Amino acid sequence: MGEFSNLVHPRKNLRGIRSTTVPNIDGSLNAEEEDEEDDVVDLAANSLLNKLIRQSLVESSHRVEVLQKDPSSPLYSVKTFEELRLKEELLKGIYAMGFNRPSKIQEMALPMMLAHPILCSVYTQSSPLFHSPQNLIAQSQSGTGKTAAFVLAMLSRVNALELFPQCLCLAPTYELALQTGRVVERMGKFCVDVEVMYAIRGNRIPRGTEVTKQIIIGTPGTVLDWCFKRKLIDLTKIRVFVLDEADVMIDTQGFSDQSIRIQRALPSECQMLLFSATFEDSVWQFAERIIPDPNVIKLRKEELTLNNIRQYYVLCENRKDKYQALCNIYAKMMLMKQQKWGSYCIVHIKMLITQLLQRTLVTRRNAKWLTVEMMQDGHQVSLLSGELTVEQRASIIQRFRDGKEKVLITTNVCARGIDVKQVTIVVNFDLPVNQSEEPDYETYLHRIGRTGRFGKKGLAFNMIEVDKLPLLMKIQDHFNSNIKQLDPEDLDEIEKIEY
Numbered sequence: 001m002g003e004f005s006n007l008v009h010p011r012k013n014l015r016g017i018r019s020t021t022v023p024n025i026d027g028s029l030n031a032e033e034e035d036e037e038d039d040v041v042d043l044a045a046n047s048l049l050n051k052l053i054r055q056s057l058v059e060s061s062h063r064v065e066v067l068q069k070d071p072s073s074p075l076y077s078v079k080t081f082e083e084l085r086l087k088e089e090l091l092k093g094i095y096a097m098g099f100n101r102p103s104k105i106q107e108m109a110l111p112m113m114l115a116h117p118i119l120c121s122v123y124t125q126s127s128p129l130f131h132s133p134q135n136l137i138a139q140s141q142s143g144t145g146k147t148a149a150f151v152l153a154m155l156s157r158v159n160a161l162e163l164f165p166q167c168l169c170l171a172p173t174y175e176l177a178l179q180t181g182r183v184v185e186r187m188g189k190f191c192v193d194v195e196v197m198y199a200i201r202g203n204r205i206p207r208g209t210e211v212t213k214q215i216i217i218g219t220p221g222t223v224l225d226w227c228f229k230r231k232l233i234d235l236t237k238i239r240v241f242v243l244d245e246a247d248v249m250i251d252t253q254g255f256s257d258q259s260i261r262i263q264r265a266l267p268s269e270c271q272m273l274l275f276s277a278t279f280e281d282s283v284w285q286f287a288e289r290i291i292p293d294p295n296v297i298k299l300r301k302e303e304l305t306l307n308n309i310r311q312y313y314v315l316c317e318n319r320k321d322k323y324q325a326l327c328n329i330y331a332k333m334m335l336m337k338q339q340k341w342g343s344y345c346i347v348h349i350k351m352l353i354t355q356l357l358q359r360t361l362v363t364r365r366n367a368k369w370l371t372v373e374m375m376q377d378g379h380q381v382s383l384l385s386g387e388l389t390v391e392q393r394a395s396i397i398q399r400f401r402d403g404k405e406k407v408l409i410t411t412n413v414c415a416r417g418i419d420v421k422q423v424t425i426v427v428n429f430d431l432p433v434n435q436s437e438e439p440d441y442e443t444y445l446h447r448i449g450r451t452g453r454f455g456k457k458g459l460a461f462n463m464i465e466v467d468k469l470p471l472l473m474k475i476q477d478h479f480n481s482n483i484k485q486l487d488p489e490d491l492d493e494i495e496k497i498e499y
């Protein structure tokens, strides 16, 4: 092994979402059906899901933290695409896609990525001086324009007159590779003679074929095969290497070894760009170790707070009790909204009922039971859980966002990855506890934080059994917030809820 052999990179035992038989929609569960737990988050699937449900830009309210390795290189942000001095055909492509100005991550990343290669004082055998573009590790939340940023970088560096692969982008899944390729094709619409090729399963190219397409988008396994077995790609000629969803690529067993093997074969003057929506510190440090002298951009997450979220708890004996309390509250909230807005108004309360989680991983069975109960009572409900395909989940979420269903019941594996704005009420059927039966504060925060986004008011109801009250009090103390008891039978009390 080369210089990476001593690197121990953070490997999580991430498995794909387990496939099980799809439960029956009428609520019956096949006798042989195990009580599967939705307990594995498929990061790559969540990335794709977020892409499918987020068709427009998410304006990032995050502060930017930029760390540059080369203090002499001028880092600046731009406010318009014109300031980037992009090729005319690229500006036409950007405007044809409806982009008016760069997003925050694009403002920061594009000047660095497009900066003319800086003169390096490092001497190499082949020539006394060589020009190396600036490498970048960039993190920005989902939907803020990362894909468009690195696609512009690739299209800016490719030479249409040279008919061989010059840019290589790795993605964790077949679907994400296709999604990114579509962005390249749309953005490069006016770049005559620049073409994309997909190194993904099913694209069978005979060994030794001459590949004349300049931009290769693929998954690591297939790309490895094309480079080292079929000799279709000469890695020494690659000018731009992109690792998209880099945290997934580095953090998932298999992908990281494949990605490193490819990265190690690239020439030193190749520009290396790593992009991700999230980076755990361990992954970040690993990335900085494999990418030479990178600039770094982190869009700091706004601190999730509970200040603008009114929280209540309801003491319940059992699951049925919780359900009754839920229906009372939901019916009352709907009525209040209609009284306030008049019956003509199509009112829907977006209620995300999260079956909270962790060790008491609420199984799919509970979510299913709750869905059926609410449907039988005439509520418009949809259920999101792990056995659905990413496309099915995206469709359910889109329907929820369009108000076709008023209540979305989700188990953890889905709720954790998705980011459905406009949720105004979150109902917790169980409190999140960790392995030692103590409150899982982070999960509680992220679940409740699904509502009350960007300063809007939100409501959270916790359905708890009496013996769980001490846990709730710990959560209340931890967040220094006030979680008021609510009697679901006392509808006047519910009416007083300012909402």
Ligand SMILES: Nc1ncnc2c1ncn2[C@@H]1O[C@H](COP(=O)(O)OP(=O)(O)OP(=O)(O)O)[C@@H](O)[C@H]1O
Pocket (backbone or CB within 6 Å): 047, 050, 051, 054, 055, 056, 057, 058, 098, 099, 100, 101, 102, 103, 106, 140, 141, 142, 143, 144, 145, 146, 147, 148, 149, 276, 277
């Ligand atoms: N500057 C821009 N102006 C307007 N829309 C944009 C801009 N940049 C990207 N978009 C659009 O915003 C959406 C999200 O962009 P993109 O997919 O690049 O984000 P992302 O950060 O890569 O998301 P993810 O983390 O899910 O991969 C896309 O529909 C894209 O077309």
